[in-house]
Amino acid sequence: NGKSFLVDLTRCTACRGCQIACKQWKKLPAEKTINWGSYQNPKDLSSKTIRLVRFSEVVDNGTLRWLFFPEQCRHCLEAPCSTVPDNPEAILHDKETGAVVYTELTAKEDGESIRMACPYDIPRVDPETKVVNKCDMCIDRVRAGKLPACVQACPTGTMNFGDREDMLKLAEERLAAAQEKYPDAMLVDPEETRVIYLAAVDPASYYDYLEADASDVMPDSLTRKQFLAKLGRPIR
Ligand code: SF4
Ligand code: SF4
Ligand code: SF4
Structure with missing residues (x-):
């Protein structure tokens, strides 16, 4: 059954502790950042930034809201x-x-x-x-009985990690709680991935690739x- 993460986006404050912990544990160098009109830094994932807290701004019923999405590999069940x-x-x-x-x-x-x-x-x-x-998945840490560095560093309960069964159970509990405040809250691709996101609103509002899109499946002749x-x- 293996392990899984539950990433409860309703709790993320974009403190970036997880992004920094990932860099430190993986000994990945800092990258030169530029001001590109967003608090998100750096601008994209790279071979040296394998975890990135993405920021997006949405207008919800006339109110400006920030959405935060700590992005990482989903460890797809069939990758x-x-x-x-x-x-x-x-x-x-x-x-x-x-x-x-x-x-x-x-x-x-x-x-x-x-x-x-x-x-x-x-x-x-x-x-x-x-x-x-x-x-x-911080496989070296997990094999040694530790939590992945990003989970260990998260102070808000956004990042959770454990046996898949337990994470699926926690996902249902957190979803039910979230739906009281956010009626459109949903779990993103829980059957396909080991990194299950709980999104407060439509996943596309966070980022185009938070949810996998069936139209991403390309005919053989055309690369994505x-x-x-x-x-x-x-x-x-
Ligand atoms: Fe591979 Fe899935 Fe991770 Fe993409 S998200 S790199 S397909 S395991
Ligand atoms: Fe980085 Fe992945 Fe380890 Fe989290 S589990 S700290 S994203 S390598
Ligand atoms: Fe901070 Fe946790 Fe959100 Fe990472 S997932 S930015 S550590 S609140």
Whole structure:
């Protein structure tokens, strides 16, 4: 059954503790940030920023609201990214936890093709080394009986982690509580992923790729990137 996260977005304050903890644990260098008109920093995921708290502004019944979305790999139960490499050992599903892990062999694979296969647009290729990277569920910590660094650092109860069964149960409880305040609250792709988000409003209001879109499934002749380029992103 493995492990799962429940990420309760109704509680996130965008303190970014999880983003910093991820960088520290993974020993990933800070990136040069620029002022691009948002508090979100850096602007996007990268091979060095594998967890990012995204900000979006919505007008809800005439009131301005901020939505916060701490983004990471969803550890899909059937991960499309893992079907891309020629070498079946390159991307592994960890037996015990279910984590989708990019092994050292992944470095020899075409990272952009791996990214294109991801319905959540998560993997990122290092422009210099060409090595693709993403969250690995802090598999080293979890194997040692610890919580993932992002969960350990979260002070608000947004980030939760444990046995999948327990997280699914917690998800239902938190959803019922959230719906009293947010009638449109919903769990995002709980059957498909090990990182289950509880969204207060329509997932697309947070970010285009919070929820996987069936239209992301490309015909074989067209890569997702070509498809997106044709339409002009974002696709919703
Ligand atoms: Fe792979 Fe994307 Fe699923 Fe993560 S979210 S396991 S990168 S397909
Ligand atoms: Fe980063 Fe670990 Fe959290 Fe993944 S599980 S986002 S690697 S801190
Ligand atoms: Fe949100 Fe928790 Fe991350 Fe802070 S640490 S940004 S509250 S998920």
